[in-house]
Amino acid sequence: MNDHLSDDLASLRISREEPPPPRRLGRWLVAAALIAAAGVGIRVVAVPYFEAKVFKTEVETTEVAMVSPAQATVDLTATGYVIPQVVAKVGAKVTGRIAKVNLKEGDSVKAGAVLFELDPSDQKSAVAAAQARVAAARARAQTARARVLVAKANVAEISQQWEREKKLVASGAVSAATADDLGARVNALGEQVRAAEAEASAADAEAGAAHAEMSSLVVNLGNMTIPAPINGTAVTKPAAVGDVVTLNAELVQLADFASLLVEVDVPEARLGMAKPKAPCEVVLDAYPDKRKRGEVVEVSPRLNRAKASGTVKVRFVDAESGALPEMAARVSFLAKPLDVKDLAEPPKKVIPASAVTDRAGAKVTFVVDNGKARQVAIRLGPSFGGGFELLDGPAPGTKLIKSPPAALADGQPIKEKGESS
Numbered sequence: 001m002n003d004h005l006s007d008d009l010a011s012l013r014i015s016r017e018e019p020p021p022p023r024r025l026g027r028w029l030v031a032a033a034l035i036a037a038a039g040v041g042i043r044v045v046a047v048p049y050f051e052a053k054v055f056k057t058e059v060e061t062t063e064v065a066m067v068s069p070a071q072a073t074v075d076l077t078a079t080g081y082v083i084p085q086v087v088a089k090v091g092a093k094v095t096g097r098i099a100k101v102n103l104k105e106g107d108s109v110k111a112g113a114v115l116f117e118l119d120p121s122d123q124k125s126a127v128a129a130a131q132a133r134v135a136a137a138r139a140r141a142q143t144a145r146a147r148v149l150v151a152k153a154n155v156a157e158i159s160q161q162w163e164r165e166k167k168l169v170a171s172g173a174v175s176a177a178t179a180d181d182l183g184a185r186v187n188a189l190g191e192q193v194r195a196a197e198a199e200a201s202a203a204d205a206e207a208g209a210a211h212a213e214m215s216s217l218v219v220n221l222g223n224m225t226i227p228a229p230i231n232g233t234a235v236t237k238p239a240a241v242g243d244v245v246t247l248n249a250e251l252v253q254l255a256d257f258a259s260l261l262v263e264v265d266v267p268e269a270r271l272g273m274a275k276p277k278a279p280c281e282v283v284l285d286a287y288p289d290k291r292k293r294g295e296v297v298e299v300s301p302r303l304n305r306a307k308a309s310g311t312v313k314v315r316f317v318d319a320e321s322g323a324l325p326e327m328a329a330r331v332s333f334l335a336k337p338l339d340v341k342d343l344a345e346p347p348k349k350v351i352p353a354s355a356v357t358d359r360a361g362a363k364v365t366f367v368v369d370n371g372k373a374r375q376v377a378i379r380l381g382p383s384f385g386g387g388f389e390l391l392d393g394p395a396p397g398t399k400l401i402k403s404p405p406a407a408l409a410d411g412q413p414i415k416e417k418g419e420s421s
Helices: 002-011 022-054 069-073 121-171 176-222 268-273 340-344
Strands: 057-063 065-067 077-084 087-090 096-101 114-118 225-227 232-234 252-255 260-267 279-284 292-299 309-316 328-333 348-352 357-359 362-369 372-377 379-384 387-392 399-402 414-416
Touching: 121 176, 260 268, 260 292, 260 328, 268 309, 279 309, 348 379, 348 399
Parallel strands: 057 414
Antiparallel strands: 057 399, 065 348, 077 260, 077 328, 087 252, 096 114, 114 225, 232 252, 260 309, 279 292, 279 328, 292 309, 348 387, 357 362, 362 372, 362 399, 379 387
16 A cells, blocks of 8 residues: 555656757647648638628629720710700691501601691581581671662652652641651661661671681691601601591601700719810710711700719711610710721720739639629730720620629629629
8 A cells, every 4th residue: 555655646746857859849839830820821711712602792893895096095985865956746736537647657757748637527527517607697698788778779769759748748738647657668668777787797797707617627627637847757656547636645756867966964073074066976885886076066054963964965077977866875075076087997895904803824804794703714905095905805895893802703693882682
């Protein structure tokens, strides 16, 4: 028992040996450093990578654009739409049913050309009835005037007889009763004259009213044909044969293509660059490879407070522009007008410098594709207007990710800035 106790007490003694050699301590320090570096790597690289796989990365976007050589030095570019300044909404002045249509959508017409013809049957019947009433009233007036003439002649004849009888009565040759009868007849005939004159006046008034009604009906009969109020092109589908026309119905809309202007919104702070007669370059979205010369014709005198912008109207310098109403357009305000040589230079496909990045030693960009980032290899040309000429890569208008994060990978879920998850 004592031997075991002595052994136990001996094992509890504090060792007085020397500490481990420095070589073993260095190994511990190297291991600790490796562990710390691994932690930093996990935090810097692995954590963002796995977060990107689980959560959508918020990104800003830009796009590939077709840019002309003149636009490379332009500081102000605005977008808008082609708007006709002269528009006519054609309607009818009377109600009726369309019997004939003389145009279709897209047809160009001259002012005064008959566009629609309404069924005139009812109107013609009304005119004929009014003409008959005028003729009848005039006939009654003529009959009444004839009776007036007869009655006046009878009054004159009986008056002469009355005068002779009154002389005979005064001489005692005849009795006074005969003279009194003649006087009564004169008075009665006078009343007949006045009645006939009144009837003639009433017939004349009736004839005048009927003639006025007839004139109104004749005017309405002329309104059964609907002419073009302006030179223009039908930009809407016209009403069809058989349609019933009301006074408020629009039958077709005409637009004068000679009055087409591009209306763009320019920020208030840059309105000074859009002075009247300032040269511009206009590119229609429908024809991105065609550049057209433009010129500022008007700056709106009233600003849009909510948008802090003003409307600038730009006309096409060249008559054959190929523009149509409501086409989208991009207007660049230039320091000097374009000449024919400038127009001949084709536009270049340009990618913004912010959308270009390196992956595995190659130039790539990330395309926005249905909520995911798609890595696309690109081939760049010389620098051009804040970007690079894109010799090989996405098509114009393709949406790209601006300043892609280093951890962004092909196929990674993304959302555009401001877009809800």
